Amino acid sequence: MTELHHLTLAQLAAGLQKRQFSSVELTRHFLDRIERLNPALNAMITVSGEQALAAAAAADKKLGAGNAGALTGMPIVHKDIFCTDGVRTTCGSRMLSNFVAPYDATVVAKLSQAGVIALGKTNMDEFAMGSSNETSFYGPVKNPWDLTKVPGGSSGGSAAAVAARLAPAATGTDTGGSIRQPAALTSLTGIKPTYGRVSRYGMIAFASSLDQAGTLTYTAQDAALLLHAMAGFDPRDSTSVDVPVADYSATLEQPLAGIKIGLLKEFFERGLDEANAKLVRDALKIYESLGAKLIDVSLPNLPLSVPTYYVVAPAECSSNLSRFDGVRFGHRCENPVDLMDLYKRSRGEGFGAEVKRRIMTGTYVLSAGYYDAYYLRAQKVRRLITDDFARAFAGVDVLMGPTSPTPAFDIGAKVDDPVTMYLNDIYTIGANLAGLPAMSIPCGFLGGLPVGLQIIGPHFAEAKLLNVAHVFQRETDWHERIPEAYR
């Protein structure tokens, strides 16, 4: 028989509407799975079972009264970077281990207004700084496909929770690949929308010109449902964009005949595992059989995206994280002798090694005498990269390539060498620098580990990306695979 955790978000929504099961039953089913299966995965930092069951009971009343929305009663998990009123919000850090957010992030509030039930908060790299979920103060997350491997990062807990069917969907954030890379490494569908599409209000800031919230789901159809409920203009985020949200679900079935797909030459020649490349090429052949035209595209400045990112992102992080001063919220050291000692020790003790490394990188590139050589130069190269993308989109509808250079790697394999770790994001960072929507969808397995196909679109082309992903998922079943221990 089909278990509730085998169903997609769209199927569960239909089941709730038809009263085949109640929201309380559904919520209890996933809370039970979290209790039983999470200890080995460490995907969750906080489980808010009581609040979830109370919200589910309220949702059932609405469903019974016939005034429910498309997502009423649907349980999901939130990345612990989103502030949740009355629920601990740690951002994966010791710094915020006792922080109870005094308000909801807009993403959380919008989903809650849509009737979505929050089961709890997922583990993540500390302050979203990492590509393997190993920098979390709460310990590494394990990949449900192989517990000795990383799930990717920084939304690693969200990815592991959904892949292990502890929740049918999760929110995530993506500053340099933090939704797409974990989605690729755990066989999920992950979308990072256009910069400004989803509000950043109440989403703890890492790099404000790059951060964007999105979703991790089984299918593009599910992503369309969830993203539609999250997206939209928010006056509380000064970079939120006031353009209407498209009905993403309405255009999923559009045929792909004649669509022009650009193949990113630079992606296929730099550091890509050959077997990995073959799976991506096989996926492209499927698109060709659906009537798509494949066109080679070169973005000559794209190879500079990782060094550009590792100037811009740390600069913004050093500025954003200066708010953690040990005074108003967050960790405070014992017995400070003076104010300087309070600042330095509270921050030194509260932040982990990678966060301190990025704060110092950012402090240096913004400091007098180095600003022009590093930060200003990186901002100029960022424009060159963005212009490359704009030129490419003059000739193609979407760009495609791999999401990650390799499948999931061993826990501990790259922790001692930050630059090697940073190069994991070589294919994903470009979309963040240019503010473009991008997604990763499952396209096969290598030695039992999932591989992702990346799709990048022009600004505000979320509906097109989801359409392109959905049509592929009608032809393939990679996204339906469940790791054996979690079936």
Add this chain to the structure above:
Amino acid sequence: MSLTRTDVEGIAHLARLAITESELPVYVDSLSKIFSFVEQLNGADIDAVEPMAHPLAGQTQRMRPDVIDDSDRHEKYQRNAARVEAGLYLVPKVIE
């Protein structure tokens, strides 16, 4: 490019971070590697390129009217502070 211990101590001070004796050589090594890595940017031709601060062209940060749009919630906010008295945040003595 290679940083010295003194460089890293100076950066840590600017960043208001206490770094332990055992952490210091790790940061000297890893920060040096990161700055060498980003030196690739020196090869880019950036003459006449405008720096880019915002990913969407023509986008400016909106101002909002300077009006109160929230209630007084200082008690709730201050529950997250380590030391509070009479609605004030306590810090070590600053003025002798």
